[in-house]
Amino acid sequence: MTQNSNILVTGGAGFIGSHAVVALMKAGFTPVIVDNLSNSDASVLDRIEAITGRRPAFYPEDVRNEVALTAIFKTHAIDAVIHFAGLKAVGESVAEPLRYYDNNINSTLVLCRVMAAHQVKTLIFSSSATVYGDPPSVPIREDFPLAPTNPYGRSKLMIEQILGDLFVADSGWKIGLLRYFNPVGAHESGLIGETPQGIPNNLMPYVSRVAAGTLEYLNVFGGDYSTPDGTGVRDYIHVMDLAEGHVAALKYLESQHAGTSGGDFGPGPLIVNLGAGRGYSVLEVVRAFEKATNRQIPFRITSRRPGDVGVSYADASRARRLLNWQTTRNLDAMCADAWHFMLK
Ligand code: NAD
Ligand code: UD1
Numbered sequence: 001m002t003q004n005s006n007i008l009v010t011g012g013a014g015f016i017g018s019h020a021v022v023a024l025m026k027a028g029f030t031p032v033i034v035d036n037l038s039n040s041d042a043s044v045l046d047r048i049e050a051i052t053g054r055r056p057a058f059y060p061e062d063v064r065n066e067v068a069l070t071a072i073f074k075t076h077a078i079d080a081v082i083h084f085a086g087l088k089a090v091g092e093s094v095a096e097p098l099r100y101y102d103n104n105i106n107s108t109l110v111l112c113r114v115m116a117a118h119q120v121k122t123l124i125f126s127s128s129a130t131v132y133g134d135p136p137s138v139p140i141r142e143d144f145p146l147a148p149t150n151p152y153g154r155s156k157l158m159i160e161q162i163l164g165d166l167f168v169a170d171s172g173w174k175i176g177l178l179r180y181f182n183p184v185g186a187h188e189s190g191l192i193g194e195t196p197q198g199i200p201n202n203l204m205p206y207v208s209r210v211a212a213g214t215l216e217y218l219n220v221f222g223g224d225y226s227t228p229d230g231t232g233v234r235d236y237i238h239v240m241d242l243a244e245g246h247v248a249a250l251k252y253l254e255s256q257h258a259g260t261s262g263g264d265f266g267p268g269p270l271i272v273n274l275g276a277g278r279g280y281s282v283l284e285v286v287r288a289f290e291k292a293t294n295r296q297i298p299f300r301i302t303s304r305r306p307g308d309v310g311v312s313y314a315d316a317s318r319a320r321r322l323l324n325w326q327t328t329r330n331l332d333a334m335c336a337d338a339w340h341f342m343l344k
Helices: 015-026 044-052 066-075 090-095 097-117 151-169 203-212 239-255 282-293 317-323 331-343
Strands: 006-010 030-034 057-059 078-083 122-128 174-180 182-184 218-221 236-238 270-274 299-302
Touching (some): 006 015, 015 044, 015 239, 078 239, 090 151, 122 239, 174 239, 182 203, 203 331, 236 331, 239 270, 282 331
Parallel strands (some): 006 078, 078 122, 122 174, 174 270, 218 299
């Protein structure tokens, strides 16, 4: 694999995938997008083209469609795959577990089968800090116990295990399991960002709408956690830092011999946290957003959200050591870029 390599990006029309496509193009790779548009819009292609000056190849297909996926591999000499495609809403996964397991797990099985049939064996998978569940302590290291608490999180852990089994069965694979903390923000152009449908579940999109006046006030879920101000603490990571983390992981896998990609964990998939390595409370986010927008964010402290943990943030040292990557954009930039996108 070299720069110029063709990288298949599943879910490349989505929030993180679209930013990764921009980062890949900037680094000289050629992304090929497959996305069934179940949670995104084809207009993102125009925006990627406006940012990068080039329009990536795009296939509006479901990754579970083996015939369609095979045709893409026949058309493009794919060198590696980044697999973002998946369903990600925790509450929805509790209500519709079969849809979540079918979409997330079957897409991965079909993808790996088609990759193997075409001798493409470099794969990066979007995992989540949700696989840690309620951690015994913070910062969270990659070797912490894995105990997801909902079907979405379990689908992520199952896929990590499936990919581990695949690695054992065939040492020709190079696999990266990237556990994201809380991706927020938007590309600095304001052209691409996060557009959740309906009322947002996640903090930053909700706060953006309160700042814009389309929602009246923020419900702060819990003011009685053992944190400095009582509100929940998370590791927010700017989506462009996260996108660049994928380029770093791709380069790392490229530099490894097949069968050895696990770094100091020994042979196995590469497993790394992608986070900033520090936490901010809900109220700190509110204050940073007020500063970035020059607007007031009214809020009310309410009861805890079921399933929430008090504090979660990454030990980000492994990514720094192995991938030579760390975040460079702070909370102010995350808020400013999220707001810029909202205004556009
Ligand atoms: P997103 O919903 O914006 O993007 C996912 C994309 O995948 C969407 O464009 C959707 O249309 C597409 N898709 C879903 N199922 C598909 C299928 N079967 N075939 C083809 N396309 C399909 O979500 P995102 O925030 O960009 O997340 C990307 C990945 O990162 C997901 O796997 C998610 O679970 C994971 N992740 C996200 C977060 C987060 O906070 N956003 C945190 C940790 C992990
Ligand atoms: C949630 C998901 C997690 C997923 C992540 C993606 C749950 C239980 N967890 O994580 O699996 O990987 O999104 O980004 O849904 N908050 C409020 N008011 C709001 C919204 C959020 O106070 O309206 C608080 C939460 O209690 C939490 C923090 O803000 O302390 C961040 O919440 P959120 O953005 O939903 O992310 P997570 O809960 O970390």
